[in-house]
Amino acid sequence: GGPGGAGTRAGGTIMSGSGRHHVREVTREVRREAAEGAKKTLHNAKETMKNRASQLGALVHDVKTSKSTSDATAKIQAAIKNADQAPELFVLARFLIALYYFNICADKYSEYVWRFQYYEYSQKYGLRSERGGMNIQPTGVPWLAAGVVVAATLMIHNKHAVGCSLCILAYDVVDSLELLGEIFITGQLVLNELVMKKLALFGCTCLLVAHSVKDTGGKQDAFKGLLFDDDKKQMAGKRKSAALLASRLLMAGLFFFVGLRQMNRVVARDF
Numbered sequence: 001g002g003p004g005g006a007g008t009r010a011g012g013t014i015m016s017g018s019g020r021h022h023v024r025e026v027t028r029e030v031r032r033e034a035a036e037g038a039k040k041t042l043h044n045a046k047e048t049m050k051n052r053a054s055q056l057g058a059l060v061h062d063v064k065t066s067k068s069t070s071d072a073t074a075k076i077q078a079a080i081k082n083a084d085q086a087p088e089l090f091v092l093a094r095f096l097i098a099l100y101y102f103n104i105c106a107d108k109y110s111e112y113v114w115r116f117q118y119y120e121y122s123q124k125y126g127l128r129s130e131r132g133g134m135n136i137q138p139t140g141v142p143w144l145a146a147g148v149v150v151a152a153t154l155m156i157h158n159k160h161a162v163g164c165s166l167c168i169l170a171y172d173v174v175d176s177l178e179l180l181g182e183i184f185i186t187g188q189l190v191l192n193e194l195v196m197k198k199l200a201l202f203g204c205t206c207l208l209v210a211h212s213v214k215d216t217g218g219k220q221d222a223f224k225g226l227l228f229d230d231d232k233k234q235m236a237g238k239r240k241s242a243a244l245l246a247s248r249l250l251m252a253g254l255f256f257f258v259g260l261r262q263m264n265r266v267v268a269r270d271f
Contacts, residue, residue, distance in 0.1 A: 048088065090211070091156070097208060098152035100201050101168050104175070105145035112142050144171060161212040169205055176202075193261065196254045203250030210243040 059079050066072035083089070116138040148171050151164040176198065182188040183195060 200254035203247035206247035
């Protein structure tokens with residue numbers, strides 16, 4: 001029994017050491033691949049910046065050598081139209097939208113950690129803290145928030161952009177139902193700039209979905225819906241047009257609300 005037990009422990013130690021060695025090798029391989037990917041991405045970014053800089057220099061030269069003001073204006077308008085469809089702009093847009101959802105998920109995780117730590121502290125020292133007549137209880141691990149982080153990361157890389165955007169939109173809607181109900185239904189809370197910014201970011205994500213949706217038919221402007229589309233042969237789809245309209249209304253609502261509140265502040269201060 002004794003020798004067998006010692007052999008088992010020794011074997012277990014050997015297997016454990018072999019497992020740790022395998023984990024270290026896998027970690028090194030993952031780090032090497034990540035470093036190579038980052039180096040390749042940085043190289044491609046530098047090449048893209050050089051190409052864009054040369055294109056900008058060529059544009060400036062063409063504008064300077066224009067024979068008339070109308071010719072220079074036409075060249076500038078054509079350059080703006082081409083720049084509007086540049087892939088770098090959409091990468092930046094996806095990244096900024098993803099940052100918003102990363103922040104939401106970080107808040108969810110912070111709340112989870114705070115509740116868990118506070119509950120352990122209160123149990124250890126016999127504290128009782130009540131909110132609405134109930135003790136603060138720890139919540140479950142925010143796995144949905146972790147899924148949103150994965151979806152937002154895939155969206156940045158333009159992998160299944162429509163599906164990932166719809167997933168994070170659904171999460172945002174579910175997460176905001178109570179807040180919107182207290183504002184627009186029960187009236188317990190007052191509409192403010194923070195809520196309008198949340199709605200505007202929702203509109204920005206809708207705009208990203210609308211741009212990613214591929215309509216059947218010919219080539220058309222990615223942001224052109226039924227409301228402003230006069231071409232019957234290349235008419236945008238109804239779902240895409242609805243997403244465009246909703247996103248534009250939400251974004252315009254933010255600027256209208258903020259501008260109106262600022263005007264009220266100026267009038268109250270000066271008059």
